[in-house]
Amino acid sequence: MNVKNPISSSEIGTLWLTYQEKTLILRVLEYFIEKSDDQQAINIMGGLWQELDLFVDKIKGIFENEGIAIPKGFTSEDVNLEAPKLYDNGFDIMFIRILKEISMGMYTLNMNMSYREDIMSIYERLTTITHRIYKLSTLYLLNRGILTLPPKVTMPKTTEFIKNTSYLNGFTLFSNERALNAIELGTLHHGIETNNIGKQLITGFAQCADDKEVKQYFVKGKELAKKQIKIFEEILLDAEVQFSATSGSTVTTSTTAPFSQKLMMFCIYLLNGFGIVGSSFGSIFSLRNDLTVKQAIIAKDIYFYTNEGIKIMIKNGWMEEPPQMEDRSKIIKK
CATH class of the missing domain: 1.20.1260.10 (Ferritin, core subunit, four-helix bundle)
Structure with a gap:
């Protein structure tokens, strides 16, 4: 059976x-x-x-x-x-x-x-x-030309191994930073791409949020996304990488909310979780220490922003409680 x-x-x-x-x-x-x-x-x-x-x-x-x-x-x-x-x-x-x-x-x-x-x-x-x-x-x-491809790199012709730990520091004879590798390029491009979408999403949410605290929270999220995009773009520019990871989509001028504030807040909560995981992935697989540090700082910023959003959701009764284990201490006291 x-x-x-x-x-x-x-x-x-x-x-x-x-x-x-x-x-x-x-x-x-x-x-x-x-x-x-x-x-x-x-x-x-x-x-x-x-x-x-x-x-x-x-x-x-x-x-x-x-x-x-x-x-x-x-x-x-x-x-x-x-x-x-x-x-x-x-x-x-x-x-x-x-x-x-x-x-x-x-x-x-x-x-x-x-x-x-x-x-x-x-x-x-x-x-x-x-x-x-x-x-x-x-x-x-x-x-439709809305999504752009990551930067191109020269095709490798031979297999090489890292010969010195200076690779982690990014040090070369003429620069304090070595060239970005393909994994790092992909992570940076993805960070710009997702934050561009997140910035547009949260801009729309900020336009139509009724609650003042929620509106301010969305505006803060928009600035956080811009900060992350700027960090990633500066790294690529310093590496003289030609990039274009902007989407052709746009936010209209509407101020009428298509979704409840509960839904919009939970949506940002989900995206924040994705952002923390993405930053962790980037810090683990980036072999340049300066990139690892910047990814860690980004993850910290997202964490504190997420925690602020959770408090707003709890305050307004929008955070549904997950199933709980039995509170044995309370049962025993009864």
Whole structure:
């Protein structure tokens, strides 16, 4: 007999977080589909909506069968389909591509914490969907000239090994910094690309936020994204690297919120987590000490900014509490 294991604490946690992320993406897709005038973009987003909606129902079913309270997540109350277009020129697909980057990492972690076959199957299938949508989105953006390629490098003709620890310091005879390697170039380009999208997203959020504290928080996030872009661009300019990682998408002048402040704050919370992971990746695989230090400083800035946002969400009752372990001390005292 195929006996199903009881659901574990880690599986409850990952399914809960997946439910939050997927219901957020569904609401974002609904707004973008409603405002899009490009049939190919509508097809990409519409197909993704249908597939994700099925998995939201699957997670609901698991929670119901296990007697677990279904999270609230994000509902029709969190999206205003009547709001004017807040973003234009391919921003919808650009943002969906960023969300799929986040999903790739989350599914890997979630699979590592899953033990039941049905739950592992969910993350396996979601990973397949994510890879397909990411590929479709990338090709769509490249074909329309919205997305630019990373800088080119001279093709290596021989295999070399690092001969001296000065490679880590970036020291050369005529400069205090060695040339960037391909891994470092890729990380810097990706940092500029994602922060450009994040800056546009949060600019739109700042335009339509009602709460003064939330508006100020979004403005602070916009400045943080600009600071990171400037750091990355200066490194590339100092290395005399020709680069172009700006997107052609734009923010309109609308001040009508398409999403609830709860959804917008949680969206930035997700992106901040992605930003911290990205900075950590960059610091680990960058072999120039100056780059490692700058990536670490960026990660610190994002961490403190994220913590500030969590406090705002808790203060306004927007931070849904994840499933908790039993408080044995409290039970014993009773």
